[in-house]
Amino acid sequence: MSYAYLFKYIIIGDTGVGKSCLLLQFTDKRFQPVHDLTIGVEFGARMITIAGKQIKLQIWDTAGQESFRSITRSYYRGAAGALLVYDITRRDTFEHLTNWLEDARQHSSSNMVIMLIGNKCDLESRREVKKEEGEAFAREHGMIFMEASAKTAQNVEEAFINTAKEIYDKIQEGVFDIQNEANGIKLGPEHASPGVGGGGAGARGPGSSSQSGGCC
Amino acid sequence: MYLKSEALDDEDDISSEKAKEDLIESCLEATPPNVERLRQMCVLPRGILTNRLRKKVWPAILGVTEEDLSQAQPTDEELRTHRDYNIVELDVQRLLKRYPPDLSEEERLNLETSLKRIIMRTIFGTNYHYYQGFHDIAITIHLVLVDEDLSVAVLKRLCQSHFHVFMMPTLVETSEMLQFIYPLIDRCDPDLHDFLLRSNIGTMFALPWLITWYGHNIQENVPYNLVVRLCDLFIATDQHMPIYLGAAIVASLTDQIFAQPEDQAEVHGFLNRCLNTSMPWETLINEALDLYLQYPPASIASEAATYRDRPDVDRPGKQRGGATTSRTTKVNKATEDNFKWWMTAGLVVSVAVVVIAVGVAKFYRVSLPADENKTSNS
Numbered sequence: 091m092s093y094a095y096l097f098k099y100i101i102i103g104d105t106g107v108g109k110s111c112l113l114l115q116f117t118d119k120r121f122q123p124v125h126d127l128t129i130g131v132e133f134g135a136r137m138i139t140i141a142g143k144q145i146k147l148q149i150w151d152t153a154g155q156e157s158f159r160s161i162t163r164s165y166y167r168g169a170a171g172a173l174l175v176y177d178i179t180r181r182d183t184f185e186h187l188t189n190w191l192e193d194a195r196q197h198s199s200s201n202m203v204i205m206l207i208g209n210k211c212d213l214e215s216r217r218e219v220k221k222e223e224g225e226a227f228a229r230e231h232g233m234i235f236m237e238a239s240a241k242t243a244q245n246v247e248e249a250f251i252n253t254a255k256e257i258y259d260k261i262q263e264g265v266f267d268i269q270n271e272a273n274g275i276k277l278g279p280e281h282a283s284p285g286v287g288g289g290g291a292g293a294r295g296p297g298s299s300s301q302s303g304g305c306c
Numbered sequence: 307m308y309l310k311s312e313a314l315d316d317e318d319d320i321s322s323e324k325a326k327e328d329l330i331e332s333c334l335e336a337t338p339p340n341v342e343r344l345r346q347m348c349v350l351p352r353g354i355l356t357n358r359l360r361k362k363v364w365p366a367i368l369g370v371t372e373e374d375l376s377q378a379q380p381t382d383e384e385l386r387t388h389r390d391y392n393i394v395e396l397d398v399q400r401l402l403k404r405y406p407p408d409l410s411e412e413e414r415l416n417l418e419t420s421l422k423r424i425i426m427r428t429i430f431g432t433n434y435h436y437y438q439g440f441h442d443i444a445i446t447i448h449l450v451l452v453d454e455d456l457s458v459a460v461l462k463r464l465c466q467s468h469f470h471v472f473m474m475p476t477l478v479e480t481s482e483m484l485q486f487i488y489p490l491i492d493r494c495d496p497d498l499h500d501f502l503l504r505s506n507i508g509t510m511f512a513l514p515w516l517i518t519w520y521g522h523n524i525q526e527n528v529p530y531n532l533v534v535r536l537c538d539l540f541i542a543t544d545q546h547m548p549i550y551l552g553a554a555i556v557a558s559l560t561d562q563i564f565a566q567p568e569d570q571a572e573v574h575g576f577l578n579r580c581l582n583t584s585m586p587w588e589t590l591i592n593e594a595l596d597l598y599l600q601y602p603p604a605s606i607a608s609e610a611a612t613y614r615d616r617p618d619v620d621r622p623g624k625q626r627g628g629a630t631t632s633r634t635t636k637v638n639k640a641t642e643d644n645f646k647w648w649m650t651a652g653l654v655v656s657v658a659v660v661v662i663a664v665g666v667a668k669f670y671r672v673s674l675p676a677d678e679n680k681t682s683n684s
Contacts (some may be wrong), residue, residue, distance in 0.1 A: 124402045130513035155438045160476040
C-alpha cells in the first residue's frame with residue numbers, strides 16, 4: 091500500500107511495562123494478558139492518516155532488560171519517534187526513566203519526538219505513580235505525556251498518532267531533513283516532490299512541547 | 307573427536323530406533339560412560355530419541371557428578387536477595403505458552419516456583435548475570451530432566467560450557483559472537499550475504515536463536531520434540547553451533563528472502579517469523595555440521611570481527627573480484643560428498659579444537675565465573 095511518509099518509531103522502557111502489548115493493541119487491536127518476552131527487537135507496522143496523508147508507522151519494539159540495551163540502542167539513531175513507557179503500578183519503572191531518556195537522547199537524532207506513556211492505567215487500585223508525577227517529568231524534559239492502557243485500549247491510538255502529528259509538524263516547519271533517512275522519515279512512493287504543504291490536522295505550535303492527554 | 311566418522315563405521319548399529327536406543331544404553335552402562343560415543347549419538351539424525359534417555363545422556367556428557375547433586379542449597383530467603391530475583395520472577399510468569407497445557411492452576415504455580423528456584427540456584431554465588439531468554443532454556447531442560455537438583459546441575463555445567471558469553475553484564479560479546487553468521491552465510495551464498503548486508507538487518511534476528519537455543523522462536527506444543535532434539539545437538543557440540551545452524555537455516559530460505567523487499571524491517575520481520583516445526587531440521591543440522599567442519603570458529607573469527615551490528619550504518623562492503631560465485635551452496639556440495647568429508651574432517655577437527663579453544667577464549671576475553679575452578683569435568 092502506498093504512503094506519503096514512513097515514520098520509524100522505537101518503543102523503550104523497563105521490562106514488563108507493556109511495550110509489546112501497546113504495540114499489539116495499536117497494530118492488531120487486541121490484548122494478550124501474558125505476552126511473550128521480546129528478545130532483541132521485533133517490529134510492527136500500521137498505516138494512519140494525518141492531514142489527509144497516508145503515513146506508515148514502522149515501530150521497533152525493544153527488549154527491556156538492561157543488558158540488552160547495549161545492542162538495541164543502535165536502533166535509536168534511525169528513529170523519528172520514541173515511545174518511552176513506564177508502568178504506573180511499578181514505581182521502579184518510573185524511576186528508571188531518566189536513564190532511558192539519557193540513553194535515547196544520546197543515541198538518537200536530536201529532533202526525535204519522544205512520547206512518555208504511563209501504561210496500565212486501568213489498574214487504578216495498584217497505582218504507585220501519580221499522574222501528576224508523569225506530567226511533571228514530561229514537562230521537565232520536553233516530552234508529550236499520556237497515561238494509557240494496552241488492556242482497555244485507552245489512549246493507545248492517541249499515543250501513537252499524536253507522536254506522528256508532532257513529527258509531521260516538524261516536517262512542515264522544516265526541522266527534519268526528510269531527504270536523510272537516518273532521521274527515521276522516508277518519503278513514500280506517492281510523494282512526487284520533497285516539498286510538503288498544508289497544515290496538519292490537530293497540529294500544535296512549536297511552543298507546546300509538553301502536553302498531558304487522556305482521561306486516566 | 308566426536309564429530310568424526312567413527313559412528314559411520316558401524317552405521318547399521320543405529321539403523322533402527324531400537325538399535326540406537328540399545329547403543330545409547332550400552333554407552334551409558336560402560337564404566338566410565340562412553341561420552342564421546344554419546345556425543346556422536348546426539349549429533350546424528352534424531353539425536354537421543356527419548357526424554358527417558360536424555361535424562362541420563364545430558365548429565366553424562368556434561369560431566370555432572372554426585373558431588374554436584376549433593377551441593378548445599380541456598381535458602382529461598384538467600385535467593386530473594388539476589389539482584390536478578392525480581393526479573394526472574396516476572397519472566398517465569400510470562401512463560402505460560404511453554405508450560406504443558408493440561409496443568410491445573412496449582413500445578414502451574416508449582417512449576418513456576420520450581421523454575422524460579424532452578425534459575426536462581428544456577429546463578430547464585432556466581433558472576434553470571436541472568437539474561438532474558440535463559441528462562442526459555444531452563445524450562446526446556448527442566449521439563450526433560452524433571453528433577454530440580456539435576457536441572458540445576460546441568461544448567462550450571464551449561465553456563466560454564468555454553469552460556470557464559472550471554473551471562474555477562476551486557477550483551478556486547480554476544481553481539482560479536484552473532485557476527486559469525488555473516489562469514490558463514492557468505493560461504494553458503496555470497497549473493498544472499500550481500501543482500502542481507504544491503505538490507506541492513508544486522509544480526510539481531512539471530513539473537514533469540516542463539517541465546518534460547520531456538521526455544522523462544524519455535525512454536526511447539528509440549529512435548530517439545532524438536533526443541534529437545536536441538537538441545538541434543540547443542541549440548542554435544544561447541545557453543546557456536548546455534549550460529550552455524552542459523553546460517554544453514556538462512557541459506558535454506560534464500561529464495562524466500564530474495565522475494566522480500568530489500569528493507570531492514572521486512573527482512574528482519576521475515577526472519578523473525580520464519581521458523582516452524584515442518585522445516586527439514588535434520589538436513590539443516592547436517593548442513594550446520596558440514597559448515598562447522600569446513601569453517602570452524604577459529605577460521606572465521608577475525609573475519610567475523612569486521613562486521614558491526616549497526617543497522618543504521620552501512621557496513622564496509624566486501625570487494626568481490628573476478629567471476630561471481632555460483633549460487634550453488636558450498637554446504638550442499640559438502641553434503642553430497644558427506645561420507646568422505648566425515649572421514650577427513652576428523653583429522654582437521656582434532657587440530658582445530660585446540661586452535662578454537664585458545665583462539666575463541668582470547669577473542670571473547672571471557673571472564674570465568676567464581677565457581678568455575680571448583681568443578682571439573684569427570
